[in-house]
Amino acid sequence: GAVVSQHPSWVICKSGTSVKIECRSLDFQATTMFWYRQFPKQSLMLMATSNEGSKATYEQGVEKDKFLINHASLTLSTLTVTSAHPEDSSFYICSAPKASGGSREQFFGPGTRLTVL
Amino acid sequence: AQSVTQPDIHITVSEGASLELRCNYSYGATPYLFWYVQSPGQGLQLLLKYFSGDTLVQGIKGFEAEFKRSQSSFNLRKPSVHWSDAAEYFCAVNAGGTSYGKLTFGQGTILTVHP
Numbered sequence: 001g002a003v004v005s006q007h008p009s010w011v012i013c014k015s016g017t018s019v020k021i022e023c024r025s026l027d028f029q030a031t032t033m034f035w036y037r038q039f040p041k042q043s044l045m046l047m048a049t050s051n052e053g054s055k056a057t058y059e060q061g062v063e064k065d066k067f068l069i070n071h072a073s074l075t076l077s078t079l080t081v082t083s084a085h086p087e088d089s090s091f092y093i094c095s096a097p098k099a100s101g102g103s104r105e106q107f108f109g110p111g112t113r114l115t116v117l
Numbered sequence: 118a119q120s121v122t123q124p125d126i127h128i129t130v131s132e133g134a135s136l137e138l139r140c141n142y143s144y145g146a147t148p149y150l151f152w153y154v155q156s157p158g159q160g161l162q163l164l165l166k167y168f169s170g171d172t173l174v175q176g177i178k179g180f181e182a183e184f185k186r187s188q189s190s191f192n193l194r195k196p197s198v199h200w201s202d203a204a205e206y207f208c209a210v211n212a213g214g215t216s217y218g219k220l221t222f223g224q225g226t227i228l229t230v231h232p
Contacts, residue, residue: 004160034218043207043222044161093160097218106218108153108160 002028002098006109013084014117021079021112023050023094029074030096035067038091038111050077050094084116119144121210123223130198131231138193138226140208148210150191151220152182156204164206167191178202203230 003026013019023033031052036044048058048069056069066088068080077096081088093111097104120143130136142148149168153161165176172184182193191208208223 009158032218034220043224044220046219046221049219095161095218095220104218105163105166106220108162110158110160 002026002096002105002107004094004096004107004109006092006094006112008112009110010113010115012115012117015085016083018080018082019084019114021081021092021094021114023077023079023096023109025075025096025098025107028096028098030077030098031074033071033077033094033096034106035069035077035079036093036095038093040091044093047079050079052077081114084114086116089114089116119148119210119212119221121208121221121223123206123208123226125226126224127227127229129229129231132200133197136193136195136198136202136228138206138208138228140191140193140223142189142191142208142210144189144210144212146212147184147186148212150182150184151209151211152176152180152191152193153207153209153222154178154204155207155225161207164193198228198230200230200232203228 005024007022033050035047038044047062048056050069050071052071058064071077094109095106122141151166152164164180165174167174167184206226209220
């Protein structure tokens, strides 16, 4: 299957700093990618849709100025958590769709564990 | 708005026993339905999906799921569980069309397998 990578796999930062998370589709191009957040023992919640060459679209309740998304190329989307606070500590997961057998299948990255101290 | 409910947070079965994980959805029409498995340190892996057609869907690793429109359910089954099946399982739905890729996930079911 297709491969989506994320970097870093985990990061610890101080409160008030910014953290950038990368999501790459390694063997296919993705004009759209999705960012999810998963709190401990909870489900994945869609945060935003990353669109190559245009602005990201955010789900209701997600602060676009806090979670900056840049889809710079057909294989890379970045999520920057600005002025991170402990409540932003979470597991961030990206996904990218790839055409598969007449439909499109979502391929997920392994996730990035963010801990804000 | 669409929603997904997985009633069982944690299920424990013995190796070799059968398994059924429940999933109910709420949506005006028939959504696209998915089951994913998440193992520690790994990304979500698609087990199977239902878009249309035969309501009994076969997936990878010996899993199958049955779509029942009358019950708004999409339960996952496996006739004989292996220790390597221990993981967390998520049911997800998508409205399709222009919102394709925007998945709404259930709360997840953690599967523990006893030897």
